[in-house]
Amino acid sequence: MKTLLVSAAAALTLAWTLSIAPAQADDLEKIKTAGEMKIAMTGQYPPFNFVNEKNEVVGFDASIGTEIAKRIGVKGTIVTTAWDGIIAGLLASKFDTIVGSMTITPEREKAVDFVGPYYHAGRGVFVPESSAVKTLEELTGKTIGVTLGETHEKWAREKGGWEIRTYKGLPELLLELKNGRVDAIVVDNIPVAVAVKESGEKVRQLDTPGIEGGSVAIGIAIRKDNPELKAAMQKALDDMLADGTYEKISMEWIGRDIR
Secondary structure: OHEEEHHHHHHHHOOOHHHHHOOOOHHHHHHHOOOOEEEEOOOOOOOOOEEEOOOOOOOHHHHHHHHHHHHHOOOOEEOOOOOHHHHHHOOOOOOOOOEEEEEEOHHHOOOEEEEEEEEEEEEEEEEEEOOOOOHHHHHHHOEEEOOOHHHHHHHHHHOOOOEEEEEOOHHHHHHHHHHHOOEEEEEEHHHHHHHHOOOOOOOOEEEOOOOOOOEEEEEEEOOOHHHHHHHHHHHHHHHHHHHHHHHHHHHHHOOOOOO
């Protein structure tokens, strides 16, 4: 009985201590103190984020992220990491935010908060230009390439009926498609359209009326319970949308306004 009483007393003391403990500081305060915002992306998703000839990570995401950092008064530092572990990295405080073309989903909203959306995209299924495949149904039993951890991978697995191979990002997917190691790839349609325009990739998008994910909202992820950081980043984004900065960045990297 004495042990139980001591345990109960200890529990009450712990509860009282927690009740008077100061609330955890908002990440905005930490970022401003450090003078730096660490912005995560894969660096393998052109034209949104990729490594240029100077070994710099550039692109639409990089420009949006660093501009947001600038507007809240700190330096934006790009951090590259694998997509399938990017949310875990955010939760482990390896970086402050993810500006990496992440689709906002109910499942992800359970783990993180989102600023934005900062653009909208659609799901596309692409085959080589020379392929005889005309419809989604004709891909049954064939090999599909997806980026590991993307919502497109989940969609492809739930739909079923084909073999799925996973890759790190769009460059690998296009190369595999070109070399005939996959019959089709499932990706966001914007970056593929840009790749086709800039490099002459010989691919064709299937006509897939009613495909799930036809238009999705893309957001900027931050850790939960950071209302000040979320408000500051949202204001920076809203101001960019209003003053023409967003459109300028979008035209530079995408060739059109994708808000």
